[in-house]
Amino acid sequence: FTDACNNAADQVSITYTWTVDATKPIIATTATSENKGCNPTIVAPVFTLTEACSPGSITVVDGGVTGTDCAKSQTWTANFTDACNNAADQVSITYTWTVDTTKPIIATTAVSENKGCNPTIVAPEFTLTEACSPGSITVVDGGVTGTDCAKSQTWTANFTDACNNVADEKVITYTWTVDTTKPIIATTAASGDKGCNPTIVAPVFTLTEACSPGSITVVDGGVTGTDCAKSQTWTANFTDACNNAADQVSITYTWTVDTTKPIIATTAVSENKGCNPTIVAPEFTLTEACSPGSITVVDSGVTGTACAKSQTWTANFTDACNNVADEKVITYTWTVDTTKPIIA
Incomplete structure (x- = not known):
């Protein structure tokens, strides 16, 4: 400003600054x-x-x-x-x-074992210990394997959690025997009478058993009997590992023990019976312990001519065991004479 006397006021300047910013960062x-x-x-x-x-x-x-x-x-x-x-x-x-670096744990109360004979097989149960990513255990059932009698079945359990921590594999194997078949005991021997004074050979028994072969139990009853009549019995039994019992087989031999010669006896003696006797046939008696029977007596009949007569009885006996008695022979001689002599 300059006044009328040319006095100029000091100039005054005012400047405003500002920011124009309405934009959101x-x-x-x-x-x-x-x-x-x-x-x-x-x-x-x-x-x-x-x-x-x-x-x-x-x-x-x-x-x-x-x-x-x-x-x-x-x-x-x-x-x-x-x-x-x-x-x-x-x-x-x-x-x-x-955050999971812990291995899962598969557990079971089952143990691998032999289940014996003809069991009911129940699959093992597996439990999982896993803190972070519980899930289902993968169990692979191998199915029943084996031929004939011996069977087995294996279950394999695995689990991997979401963080690829792998549980120790758990394997359970059951073994067992399938056997409901009765064993068979056989023999070519037959119970019977072996005759006289035999050599006794024990019967041989054979076993048919598919699953648990073993030894037949044979009970020898020993020789029994008194005097001549003897017998011996063998009884065979077998029970397999699954308690299947074979039908019992018994063989009995009977026989006669007799090596003693029979004895024929008589009170009669060979002799001359004199004149015009009444002839009575001699009587023979038999001593035979084992197979008594009848003495065979052969009567020759009366022989001789004219006055001199004779008659012979021959006694023999063979027992059932072919023991032969000593032959016994009795001969009577006599004179037949009822004619009056004539003196001339």
Whole structure:
């Protein structure tokens, strides 16, 4: 300003400055909230800022690792407000993951064993101990194997958890015998009478048994009997490992022991009976312990001519065991004469 007297006022200048900024800052990250799986190495996400007028530092709040047992999580929250109080949209990134380095455990009360004969087979039960990712045990049943009598069945149990921790494999094998067939005892021998004074040979027994062959139990009753009549019995039995009992087989031999010669006796003696006797045939008696029978007496009849007569009885006996008695012979002689002599 200059007044009328050309006095000039000191010039006064006023300058205003300001920022024109109505744009919201932008927080960005290439990270995404996600599950990182098992036992990861966690790297914090990186956030970038787009702000034209008043760049600065993003405020990132790390929530730290949270969670119990296996399931873990961590959240990062990013914020920024520029100098013009334009607030960026908050960006949160949350990672979840599982911490699990423990091997699962498969257990069973069953044990591999022999179940004996003709059992009812019940598959073993397996239980799982797994803290983080329980699931179903994979059990492979090998089915019944084996031919004839001997059978077996194997169950193989496995489990791998979500973090690829592998349980120790559990294998249970049952073995058993299938046998409901009765064993058979056979022999070519037959019970019977062996005759006289035999050489006794014990019968031979054979066994037909598919599953559990063994030795036949033969009980020899020994020689029994008194005097001449003897007998001996063999009794054969067998029970297999599955308690299938064979039909008992018994063989009995009977025989006669007799080596003694029979004896023929008589009180009669060979002699001359004199004149005109009444002839009575001699009587013979037999001593024979084992096979008494009838003496064979052959009567020759009366022989001789004129006055001199004779008659012979011959006694013989052979017992059932072909023991021959000494022959006994009795001969009577006599004179037949009833004619009066004549003296002339």
